Amino acid sequence: MSSIVDRAPSAHAPSGARPGIPLVPFGLSLSIFLAVSFLLCAVADVIPWLKDFHFLKALYPDIDWARPEMIAVGVVWAFLSGWYVALGFGSLYNFFVARAR
Numbered sequence: 001m002s003s004i005v006d007r008a009p010s011a012h013a014p015s016g017a018r019p020g021i022p023l024v025p026f027g028l029s030l031s032i033f034l035a036v037s038f039l040l041c042a043v044a045d046v047i048p049w050l051k052d053f054h055f056l057k058a059l060y061p062d063i064d065w066a067r068p069e070m071i072a073v074g075v076v077w078a079f080l081s082g083w084y085v086a087l088g089f090g091s092l093y094n095f096f097v098a099r100a101r
Contacts, residue, residue, distance in 0.1 A: 019101065020094035023086060031082030038078040042071045 044050040045057065045065040063070055 020097045021090045023090045023094075026090050027083045027086035030086045031079045034078040034082040035075045038074050039071070042074070 041057070042065055051057075057065070063074075065071070
């Protein structure tokens, strides 16, 4: 009788696998996370008791959060910023991991 433990994958990656962060999934997940976070901050501006407490209002005090075009531009910039960080950090991380091997 076999158990789940018998079928558990080994802790070591196959010898042909490259270590590091896969850039496309990392970029998509980080970009979507930042875009959703931006939208949540924009929604927080509509809720009266959260109006003065959201993070982006402290970073961008002069933005009119009631204008939909400003929110759309902010979401696009948040998405692009996620890709910027993912490509920059992920590439550097992958470079140094490969170099350490």
